Amino acid sequence: MVTLTIDGREVQAEEGAMVLDAARDNNIYIPALCSNEAIKPYGACRLCLVEIVTNGKERLVASCLYPVEEGLIVKTNSERVMNNRRTIMELLLARCPSLEVIQDLAKRLAVDKTPFKLEDKRCILCGLCVRACEEVVGVSAISLVNRGIDREMASPFYEFPDACIGCGSCAYVCPVETITLEDVGDTRTITMPNPKMQKTEFKLKKCKICGNYWAPEKQLDYITKTLSLAPEIFDVCPDCRE
Numbered sequence: 627m628v629t630l631t632i633d634g635r636e637v638q639a640e641e642g643a644m645v646l647d648a649a650r651d652n653n654i655y656i657p658a659l660c661s662n663e664a665i666k667p668y669g670a671c672r673l674c675l676v677e678i679v680t681n682g683k684e685r686l687v688a689s690c691l692y693p694v695e696e697g698l699i700v701k702t703n704s705e706r707v708m709n710n711r712r713t714i715m716e717l718l719l720a721r722c723p724s725l726e727v728i729q730d731l732a733k734r735l736a737v738d739k740t741p742f743k744l745e746d747k748r749c750i751l752c753g754l755c756v757r758a759c760e761e762v763v764g765v766s767a768i769s770l771v772n773r774g775i776d777r778e779m780a781s782p783f784y785e786f787p788d789a790c791i792g793c794g795s796c797a798y799v800c801p802v803e804t805i806t807l808e809d810v811g812d813t814r815t816i817t818m819p820n821p822k823m824q825k826t827e828f829k830l831k832k833c834k835i836c837g838n839y840w841a842p843e844k845q846l847d848y849i850t851k852t853l854s855l856a857p858e859i860f861d862v863c864p865d866c867r868e
């Protein structure tokens with residue numbers, strides 16, 4: 627274990643843990659939109675920046691990417707941190723002013739307006755969906771493309787990606803709830819925030835016992851092929867299995 631100080635409190639953390647995790651484990655709030663414990667940290671949103679003191683020197687780092695060290699001093703709400711964090715929040719608010727999650731977080735960080743030019747985007751470009759699709763699902767159906775102000779989450783030719791299996795992991799991890807998933811009857815509909823991409827429907831598999839529609843057929847095909855399972859294994863939903 628490693629001992630460090632966060633906001634004047636001595637805390638312990640596992641060696642190799644990131645400062646953000648150490649803070650969360652000790653109920654110390656650091657805002658972060660692009661972090662998810664199932665996905666490798668990436669430092670995209672920069673909201674989790676903190677000030678650290680090492681060898682007498684202070685600097686700002688993204689706490690999701692900075693590993694704990696013995697004797698490390700961390701300040702999560704110094705004036706410098708708060709000023710930088712507010713500017714990042716103002717940029718996010720300018721980019722996505724209509725997203726409820728962004729509005730709520732801005733309020734929490736005492737940001738009620740933004741000096742930057744307003745846009746009406748529905749994606750903060752954190753890339754969590756892309757990383758979930760690649761790292762967790764193993765499909766890589768979507769990606770972040772282009773540079774600078776043209777950066778966007780997209781699929782090849784902006785068509786709904788053929789590779790997508792309809793698993794919904796991207797919607798599940800999206801921190802601003804902008805990728806939507808709706809199951810109605812035998813159909814799952816997934817809608818991406820990029821207006822150039824269309825929404826797509828997936829047929830759901832019906833359980834042979836209870837008759838409930840429970841998972842996209844395409845996702846179940848993918849799992850049976852990837853793991854070399856017998857296709858009949860998914861004739862019955864998890865609730866009806868012993």
Ligand code: SF4
Pocket residue numbers: 755758759763765766767768789790791792793794795796797816
């Ligand atoms: S629903 Fe499609 S795009 Fe989203 S994570 Fe699953 S495979 Fe990837």
